[in-house]
Amino acid sequence: MNAHVLKRLLRPQSPLLFANQEERDQWCEGARANPGLQSLLEEIRQEGKRLLNEQEQELTFSLFKLFALNGSRIEYEKVYFAKRRRLNTFAILAFLWPDEDVYLEALQNTIWSVCNEYTWCLPAHLLDCPETEVTADRSYTLDKPIQMACTIDLFAAETAFTFSEILSLLGDALDPLLCKRMRDELYTRIFHPFHRTRYRWETHTHNWAAVCAGSVGSAALHVMTDTEDLAMVLERVLSAMDHYLQGFQDDGFCLEGYGYWQYGFGFYVYFADLLKKRTAGQLDLFAVEKVHQIALFQQRCFLHGNKVVNFSDALSDASIFLGLSHYLHKVYADFASPERMLRAAYTDDHCSRWAPAIRNLLWFDDTAPEHAWQKGTLYAKQAQWFISRHQTEAGSFSFAAKGGHNDEPHNHNDIGHFILQGNGEWLCKDLGSGLYTRDYFQEKRYTFVCNGSQGHSVPIINHQHQVAGLDRRAVIQHVSTGGFAESFSLDLARAYSDQTLLQLKRTFTWEKVERPILVMEDTYMFTERPGSIVERLITPDLDIMEEEEGVLLQGMKTAMLIRYDRCQLQLGINRFHFLNHFGDTEANLALDFTMLNLEKECSAKLVFQFV
Numbered sequence: 049m050n051a052h053v054l055k056r057l058l059r060p061q062s063p064l065l066f067a068n069q070e071e072r073d074q075w076c077e078g079a080r081a082n083p084g085l086q087s088l089l090e091e092i093r094q095e096g097k098r099l100l101n102e103q104e105q106e107l108t109f110s111l112f113k114l115f116a117l118n119g120s121r122i123e124y125e126k127v128y129f130a131k132r133r134r135l136n137t138f139a140i141l142a143f144l145w146p147d148e149d150v151y152l153e154a155l156q157n158t159i160w161s162v163c164n165e166y167t168w169c170l171p172a173h174l175l176d177c178p179e180t181e182v183t184a185d186r187s188y189t190l191d192k193p194i195q196m197a198c199t200i201d202l203f204a205a206e207t208a209f210t211f212s213e214i215l216s217l218l219g220d221a222l223d224p225l226l227c228k229r230m231r232d233e234l235y236t237r238i239f240h241p242f243h244r245t246r247y248r249w250e251t252h253t254h255n256w257a258a259v260c261a262g263s264v265g266s267a268a269l270h271v272m273t274d275t276e277d278l279a280m281v282l283e284r285v286l287s288a289m290d291h292y293l294q295g296f297q298d299d300g301f302c303l304e305g306y307g308y309w310q311y312g313f314g315f316y317v318y319f320a321d322l323l324k325k326r327t328a329g330q331l332d333l334f335a336v337e338k339v340h341q342i343a344l345f346q347q348r349c350f351l352h353g354n355k356v357v358n359f360s361d362a363l364s365d366a367s368i369f370l371g372l373s374h375y376l377h378k379v380y381a382d383f384a385s386p387e388r389m390l391r392a393a394y395t396d397d398h399c400s401r402w403a404p405a406i407r408n409l410l411w412f413d414d415t416a417p418e419h420a421w422q423k424g425t426l427y428a429k430q431a432q433w434f435i436s437r438h439q440t441e442a443g444s445f446s447f448a449a450k451g452g453h454n455d456e457p458h459n460h461n462d463i464g465h466f467i468l469q470g471n472g473e474w475l476c477k478d479l480g481s482g483l484y485t486r487d488y489f490q491e492k493r494y495t496f497v498c499n500g501s502q503g504h505s506v507p508i509i510n511h512q513h514q515v516a517g518l519d520r521r522a523v524i525q526h527v528s529t530g531g532f533a534e535s536f537s538l539d540l541a542r543a544y545s546d547q548t549l550l551q552l553k554r555t556f557t558w559e560k561v562e563r564p565i566l567v568m569e570d571t572y573m574f575t576e577r578p579g580s581i582v583e584r585l586i587t588p589d590l591d592i593m594e595e596e597e598g599v600l601l602q603g604m605k606t607a608m609l610i611r612y613d614r615c616q617l618q619l620g621i622n623r624f625h626f627l628n629h630f631g632d633t634e635a636n637l638a639l640d641f642t643m644l645n646l647e648k649e650c651s652a653k654l655v656f657q658f659v
Contacts, residue, residue, distance in 0.1 A: 049286055049331075055279040057327045064270060064325050065216055065410065072217070075410075076144050084388070084414040089144070091394040096141045099134050100154060107131070107165055115171040119486030122631050124171055128203070132210070133400040134158045139214050140406065146221060156226055159214070162207065163233050172486065173201035200238060200247060202256060203399075205263035208238040209318075210402035212270035217406075234271055238264060242281065250288045253295030254304055254457040255312030261288035262319035263403075269322045282323070289316060293338055295457065297430035300341025303456040305362025306349050307481075310404075313342055314372050318403045321375070334379050343376050347384040348428075350421045351437055351446035351469050354390055359433070359450050359465070361458035361481035363629065364474060367392035369404045371411035384419040398630065425529045425558075427536070432522060434536040436529075438560045443471040443606065445564045445658055449556055451522030451538045454514060461494055461501040461514040463522045463543040464554045468566065470606035470658050474588050479503050479636065483627040497626045506540070507552065507570060508582040508640075514543040525553060534558045548575045566656040574648045583617065583641040583652050585610075590637065592621060599639070600659070610639070611655040617641040 066072040079085055111124040138155035145151060167174055211230045219227055242264055249256040265285035272278040292312065296302070302309035320333035333339065349357045350366075358364045370391045377385040397404065425436035432451030437444070449466035458481075468476040479498035482488060488496060494516060497503035501514035514520065525537040537555040544552070551573040559565040570583065591602040598611040599619060612619070620640040628634050643652055 049283065051276070051279040051283040054282050054286075055275050057330050058275050058278060059326055059328050061273050061275075063216060064322050065213065069220070076146075079409060080144060082412075082414060085409065085412055088391070088394060088408065088412075092137060092140055095133070095394060096137050096151065099137055100150065104134060104158065104161060105130060106161070112166070112171055115486065116175055121170070121172045121484055121486075128170065129398060129400050131158065131162065132207070132402070133395075135162060135210060135214075136400055136402050136405050139210075139218065139402075140409070142221065143217050152218075152221060155214075155218075156223060159211075159222075159226055159230065162211075163229050167199070168204035168207040168237055169199055169201040170203055172484070173203070174199055200241060200245075200260060200264065202259050202263075204237060205260045205267075206401060206403070208234055208267040209263040212267035213402065213406065216270050231271060234267060238267060239272070239277075239281070242284075250284060251291050252288075253291055255292075255308045255315075257288045257292035257295075258312040258316045258319075261285045261292070262315035266319045266322050266403075269319075269326050285319070289319070289333065292316065293336075293342075296338060296342055298338055298341065299428045299430045300338065300343070300345050301348070301428045301431035301433060302342070302345050303360060303431060303452065304458045305358055305360040305481075306346070306356045306366050307362050308360075308458065309342075309345050309349075310366070310369060310372070313345075314369065314404055317372060317375065318407065340380055343380055343383055346373070347386070347419075347421065348426060348435065350386075351435070351448065352421065352444040353472050355446070355469050355472060355474070357433065357435055357448045357467065358478045358480045359448075359462060360456060360460055361629075362478075363480050364477060367396050369408055371407035371409065372404060374413040374416045375407070375411045377416055378413070384422070385416040387418045387420060425534055427527050427529055432524060432538070434527065434556070436534060436558055436560070438558075438564050440562045440564075442563050442658075445470050447556070447558050447564070447566055449536055451524055453518055453521035454516045454543060455518040455520070459516065460499050460504065461516055461520075461543070462504040462506065463501075463514060463520065464506045464538060464540040464552075465501075465504040466556065466566075466568070467505075468608070468656060470603070470608065473603040473605050475590075475601055475603065475606070475608045475658075476505055476585055476587055476656070477636070479586065479626060479628075479634075481629040483629060483631050497624065501543070502584075503586060503626070505585045506543075508580075508584055509544055509549060509552075509572075510546050510579050510581075512544060512546055514540075515545050525555075532560060534560070548578065549573075550575060563658040565658075567653065568656070569651060569653045571651040572649065577648055578646050578650075581643040581646060581650070581652070583643070583654065585639040585641070585654075587637045587639060589623060589635040592637070598655075607659050609657045609659050611657060612641060613653070616644055617652060617654075618644055 105127045107127055114120050114123050135158050138151050141151040142155050211234055215230055249260045265282055268278050268281045323331050354365045356366045368386050368390045373385055376383045423437045423439045427434050435448045437446050446469040454461045467478050482496050482498040494500040520543045523539040528535045535557045540552040540554055541549050553571040555569050557567040593600045598609055601608045622638045623635055625633050625635050
């Protein structure tokens with residue numbers, strides 16, 4: 049949609065969150081008294097109390113340069129996100145309790161500090177960004193502006209969104225000089241650079257497009273008074289949102305994983321809501337069937353409680369943004385509003401993002417129903433994800449497996465990988481995302497155990513792992529859902545570079561009995577006798593006991609027996625460690641079943657029995 053049409057649709061600027069001061073005050077009074085919000089409000093107050101007694105850290109040059117020196121992100125980002133936590137917390141407390149001056153004072157000091165930052169970007173994004181040029185050129189002139197600090201990444205855009213809504217909610221309470229500076233920074237760091245620069249993320253088909261564009265567009269909707277300028281911004285924002293949607297197939301499955309659905313699609317929703325209001329409903333980005341299907345991904349990818357199908361760079365346990373969920377429940381009748389016990393605590397988001405934090409309050413609906421995750425099986429034909437939730441008197445059991453290809457967004461080399469969950473415990477797991485560093489997103493990506501196939505429950509063939517690439521994809525053989533036994537069969541041969549491998553057919557049979565059974569059989573065909581085949585399984589660091597029929601994995605709440613033929617397979621158990629997304633060391637197990645009788649045509653079978 050071009051800027052001329054957009055300009056005609058835009059209504060005169062008016063507050064987008066509350067119509068007036070009276071409405072805002074009434075909402076605050078109701079929120080403070082709402083029983084459903086008390087636990088969240090107490091979390092925010094406790095965090096505010098902690099932060100008031102903590103010295104605010106500054107983003108020093110020593111922290112900034114660490115990424116350039118050694119590729120480490122975590123030191124700078126901890127301080128950066130701690131500052132955003134202060135910004136959000138004091139803004140929310142000043143909004144809800146305007147008579148407590150200590151919050152407003154702390155907020156204004158933090159705003160001033162954020163305004164003083166050299167850049168709102170993370171060093172990892174700024175220094176690796178093609179729009180950024182770092183040189184030793186000292187020939188500064190008036191017609192040669194310094195642009196480095198004004199590159200727009202995820203967090204620069206999000207900071208702009210935050211500033212714009214703090215101005216909208218609290219502008220009348222903030223010092224006028226501070227308000228002026230906030231607006232100046234928005235134009236200097238965001239709107240002017242966006243006007244003169246085309247960014248790569250505008251054509252990305254993943255979360256960057258939605259978050260960056262959605263944040264820039266939302267900030268503009270709040271702050272820009274000139275409708276012609278606003279229309280020009282929105283034209284490009286809407287184009288970026290179209291590219292974001294192109295990253296999904298019609299089934300709406302998010303190949304980046306649930307965390308990136310919550311992130312990217314969340315910002316799509318935040319922007320779409322503001323745009324719909326500013327155009328009096330004439331531009332409704334929710335009235336697209338693909339968007340509807342994307343919204344349903346949440347209820348499709350959770351297995352039990354907070355356990356989620358965490359293929360790609362996703363966490364295995366996730367919490368729910370109730371505000372986002374309650375909003376989507378109002379938009380789509382078949383969106384399942386989840387149980388409140390799964391809500392995200394205020395401090396769960398280690399990046400301290402403003403937009404979901406404030407909407408967990410503004411969009412909370414105490415009349416919304418609560419739905420437990422429904423049992424049943426689904427197969428997403430385009431994503432090639434098979435997910436089954438089975439409930440019996442013995443408990444809740446889940447199985448998920450994937451095909452796909454090895455060039456997916458936030459890709460892991462994991463074609464044919466699977467996970468098993470019983471009564472809230474992982475028995476076969478996905479490691480999820482590791483600690484983000486420079487190497488994590490460059491040529492060494494698949495040396496990280498959580499990204500390469502060596503860290504997934506897939507075979508190792510002739511000492512070779514799967515390789516990355518769009519042409520490295522599964523060929524689906526058969527899918528059967530419903531009834532006592534369900535099956536999912538796929539050929540993994542293309543995932544490997546071994547020229548002697550003609551076929552690797554992996555078949556899962558999921559028997560939905562009282563304590564379910566998963567049968568996994570791999571059938572190989574080679575042009576010559578292979579030298580080595582290892583059937584690898586990734587499990588948590590559980591207690592393991594040898595049994596007559598196989599090996600028993602003992603969890604805290606459930607156990608699983610893995611049956612195998614000892615004449616065919618020899619088990620080796622290896623404990624390994626990796627740095628998870630938060631920099632903590634995790635211990636896990638690789639159960640390696642080495643095939644003993646190798647022929648050009650051979651097979652291996654493992655049977656997983658919950659006990």
